[in-house]
Amino acid sequence: MPHQRLPLINREISWLYFNDRVLQEAADPTVPLIDRVRFLAIFSSNLDEFYRVRVATLSRLANLNEKAKEVLGYNPKKLLTQIKSLVVKQEQKFNNLYENIIVKQLAEEKIFLLNDKQLNVTRGVFVKNYFREKLLATLVPIMLDPAMPLPELRDRAIYFFVKLTKNRKSKLALIEIPDNLSRFLVLPETNNLKFIILLDDIIRYNLEDIFFIFDHDAIEAYSVQLTRDAELDLDQQVSEKFIDTLAKSLQKRKKGKPMRLQYDAEMPEDMVQYMVGKMGLNKESLIASSRYQNFKDFIKFPNVGRPELEYTRYPALPVDDLSFGKSLMNTIAKKDCLISTPYQSFDYVIHFLREAAIDPKVKEISISVYRLAENSRVVHALINAARNGKKVNCLVELRARFDEQNNIFWSNRMEEGGVRVIYGIPGYKVHSKICLVTRVEKGKHVHYAALSTGNFNEKTAQIYADHTLLTRSRRLTGDLVNVFKSLNRGMLPRGLKHLIVSPIDSRPALYKLIDNEMKNAKEGKEAYMVLKMNSLADEEMIAKLYQASNAGVKIELIVRGMCCLVPGVKDYSENITVISIVDKYLEHARVLIFCNDGDELIYLTSADYMTRNIDNRVEVGFPIYDPDLKKEIREIIDIQLMDNTKAREINASNNNKYHKTDSDTPNRSQIDIYNYLKYKNK
Structure with a gap:
């Protein structure tokens, strides 16, 4: 199979179709109404990041010469045009969904989103009082001079572009909408009717109070939002100056190259052209949208109606044999344990760290963290361990995109608390989620470990579906000791026997597992793979999967x-099927299952099948040896393969068609997994 002829979907286009699946959730009438609003917010937030990172990269590539484009295998300028076309269609779908469906259905629930034109006298007085008490002092308009450059607009901040008119002469101004106040103000209830107004419309209602010194006949305001290039140009050398360098780069990010200007579609053409001319934008960068920008804020849309307008919050389930009132290490010493969040509580991981922090027998804790919660109980446990005289090593990946500032803050706090903070390896992000506790038992060092597919982050663990293994297996902890030794020296781990660690081991180890399935298929034995991940984009890995399909390996x-x-x-992937599950929780676990001639091998990993995860990051994959846990993971994956409610088929048409199975019963995997874990031992 010549490399050039591989059937592939462009990664950016594929990502946009993923975001379309998020939009499908917002459109799904079976999803509770407030959660549909929140899916709109997730769609919007995803698109912001896409422009800040992927479109920013493509814009850079578009400036390369023709020879460089040949190397890439595609024309970045054409791709940018294709992206713009898809995004415009999605934005139209988004706006129609919000304005013509969601808002009307909220009204049916007696929840009314009022704009500045819909306030009666009583509510108008309430809004004016709120404006004068909370808002007026924070708003300082910038009057624009056509002869002067436009002031730098902050990345993703919302601005009003204002025009004041008197006798056909106009003045222009910008107002930045503050982001330190709630975007939503709940107004007093009347006759069991609920009313909400956005901060944007509060300001619109009070424009006269802001511009009272200017004589004018008319005043109009339109929202705009600029998305900037978020990529960082960093010195790859890890040094004492690294944090300072990163902090300065984060400041630069706020002034990165403009990537996308979203503006109220009602804005007059002369005002649009004024901004375009001043900012030097091209047509691909312009997106006409609704009057409300930064829709990601709607993730905090208040539910002032019935509880049923939101998904039911199920209580976290217990994990077999684990108890918050007993030593976890005593339990783990007898048997491996698996925590499947958010169905089961991430608090078990916190409990594991807290126990290590106070246990006199524990001498050392080593952990690798990528994204930390804002008020991280993980960090508090590590600092307490250091104060209790333990040796604590924490590798913090400062380059975790969009979490850099938070990670810098916690790194400083940990260093102040006596934790030894390590900043990774030059040229490689450390994306692994691993923890090793060293305990002295009967005069010998014994190791306990937590290995996860997701971050050590108690906030995201409430919505990210991940698996965490707690183990004392010598096979795994022995390898993990060597991983941390290497990382502590700023070196890449090598020569491991059980763990699959990127960037040294992953590609050869995965190819070997796939080759084994191909060999068995050619010998007429049963051969299959079930692979679950967030993203599949590495072309060499795709070529390998095509090769396995042609050899007769069934791949799900x-x-x-x-x-x-x-x-x-035909001739490439006839034995491959792909589904994507988008539902209440974010499917984040990476699970690899290989038939292995009937003796299944199951791995969990922090790595997706993307080139960056395989070749350019430190990732840790780990086998599941315990037969009961292997059975549990297999059954969870089987439940997901049976999903015919929230699973979509991935195909050449990119139509996000809902996945149909042989079952006439509706199977919704996230509900079914909760019930499976709840009742499996009953």
């Missing part, structure tokens, strides 16, 4: 996000 893929592999193509 569960890929939540972008998937560049095209299933069902």
Whole structure:
């Protein structure tokens, strides 16, 4: 199979179709109404990040010469045009969904979103009082001079572009909408009717109070939002100056190159052209949208109606044999344990760290963290351990995109608390989620470990579906000791026997597992793989999967996000099926299952099948040895493969068609997994 001829979906286009699946959730009438609003917010937030990172990269590539484009295998300028076309269609779908469906259905629930034109006298007085008490002092308009450059607009901040008119002469101004106040103000209830107004409309209602010194006949305001290039140009050398360098780069990010200007579609053309001219934007960068920008804020949309307007919050389930009132290490010493969040509580991981912090027998804790919660109980446990005289090593990945500032803050707090903070390896992000506790038992060092597919982050663990293994297995902890020794020296781990660690081991180890399935298929034995991940984009890995398909290996893929592999193509992928599950929780676990001639091998990992995860990051994959836990993971994956409610087929048409199974019963995997874990031992 020549490399150039591989059937592939472009990764950016595939990602946009993933975000379309998020939009499908917002459109799904079976999803509770407030959660549909929140899916709109997730769609919007995703698109912001896409422009800040992926479109920013493409814009850079578009400036390369023709020879460089040949190397890339595609024309970045054409791709940017294609992206713009898709995004415009999605934005139209988004606006129609919000304005013509969601808002009307909220009204049916007696929840009314009022704008500045819909306030009666009583509510108008309430809004004016709020404006004068909370808002007026924070608003300082910038009057624009056509002869002067436009002031720098902050990345993703919302501005009003204001025009004051008197006798056909106009003045222009900008007002930045503050982001330190709630975007929503709940107004006094009347006759059991609920009313909400956005901060934007409060300001619109009070424009006269802001511009009272200017004589004018008319005043109009339109919202705009600029998305900037978020990529950082960093010195790759890890040194004492690294944090300072990163902090300065984060400041630069706020002034990165403009990538996308979203503006109220009602804005007059002369005002649009004024901004375009002043900012030097091209047509691909312009997106006409609704009167409300930064829709990601709607993730905090208040539910002032019935509880049923939101998804039911199920209580976290217990994990077999684990108890918050007993030593976890005593339990782990007897048997491996698996925590499947958010169905089961992440508090078990916190309890594990707290126990290590106070246990006199524990001498050392080593941990690698990527994204930390804002008020991280993980960090508090590590600081307490250091104060209790333990040796605590914490590798913090400062380059975790969009969490850099938070990670800098916690790094400083940990260093002040006596934790030894390590900043990774030059040229490689450390994306692994691993923890090792060293305990002295009967005069010998014994190791306990927590290995996870997701971050050590108690906030995201409430919505990210992940698996965490707690183990004392010598096979795994022995390798993990060597991983931390290498990381502490700023070196890449090598020569491991059980763990699969990027960037040294992953590609050869995964190819070997796939080759084994191909060999068995050619010998007429049963051969299959079930692979679950967030993203599949590495072309060499896709070529390998095509090769395995042609050899007769049955391959079932569960890929939540972008998937560049095209299933069902003759002579390439006839034995491959792909589904994507988008539902209440974010499917984040990476699970690899290999038939292995009937003796299944199951791995969990922090790595997706993307080039960056395989070749450019430190990732840790770990086998599940315990037969009961292997059975549990297999059954969870089987439940997901049976999903015919929230699973979509990935295919060449990119139509996000809902996945149909042989079952006439509706199977919704996230509900079914909760019930499976609840009742499996009953």
